[in-house]
Amino acid sequence: MGPRKKAQVVPNVRERFCKLILSLSSSSDPLISHGRHFGRTVFALCNYPSLLTNGILRLEQMEEIPLEDFSAEERREHRVFEHLLDSYPGLLERLMNGSEEEILHVGELIGKGASGARGDDTKSLKSATLDWISPKGAAIQPPLHRNSKID
Numbered sequence: 324m325g326p327r328k329k330a331q332v333v334p335n336v337r338e339r340f341c342k343l344i345l346s347l348s349s350s351s352d353p354l355i356s357h358g359r360h361f362g363r364t365v366f367a368l369c370n371y372p373s374l375l376t377n378g379i380l381r382l383e384q385m386e387e388i389p390l391e392d393f394s395a396e397e398r399r400e401h402r403v404f405e406h407l408l409d410s411y412p413g414l415l416e417r418l419m420n421g422s423e424e425e426i427l428h429v430g431e432l433i434g435k436g437a438s439g440a441r442g443d444d445t446k447s448l449k450s451a452t453l454d455w456i457s458p459k460g461a462a463i464q465p466p467l468h469r470n471s472k473i474d
Contacts, residue, residue: 354429357411358436365410366403367441372430378404379418379426407433 358371381393381401390398408415418426450469457463 352432354411354432355436355439358433359440360436361407361410361433362437362440363444365406367437369403369434369437370430371434371437372427374400374404374407375418375426375430376423378408 362369377397377400381397381404390401393401414429418429421429449467449471453463453467453469
């Protein structure tokens with residue numbers, strides 16, 4: 324008998340498949356990755372289809388009414404809308420030339436990216452919190468799983 328071969332660790336096929344699907348879905352449209360960035364850096368909780376629709380309508384209204392005449396909430400929403408337009412070149416033209424369905428679709432893609440970013444952030448938050456509250460080398464009682472959101 325010769326020397327024993329070491330058992331190869333085969334990564335979990337389901338886990339690899341999920342990572343592949345996530346990487347494909349997040350890179351399929353640049354609006355999704357832009358939504359991830361915008362959701363993390365500017366405005367995390369937003370109804371993006373509504374933001375885009377209201378922003379376009381407000382741009383049309385601003386031809387006759389100055390921004391100062393709008394309510395504080397509308398001015399705040401418009402600043403977020405303008406920030407989104409400034410950070411994504413060509414978005415205003417795409418929205419102005421697109422149909423209502425196209426505007427809603429763009430908003431859904433940006434919202435999908437922002438939602439994915441929130442999910443990633445909350446998933447990593449538990450592990451960081453456990454590192455922060457537990458003494459080095461000590462076990463936490465009751466044991467908490469780093470990769471699960473529910474316990």
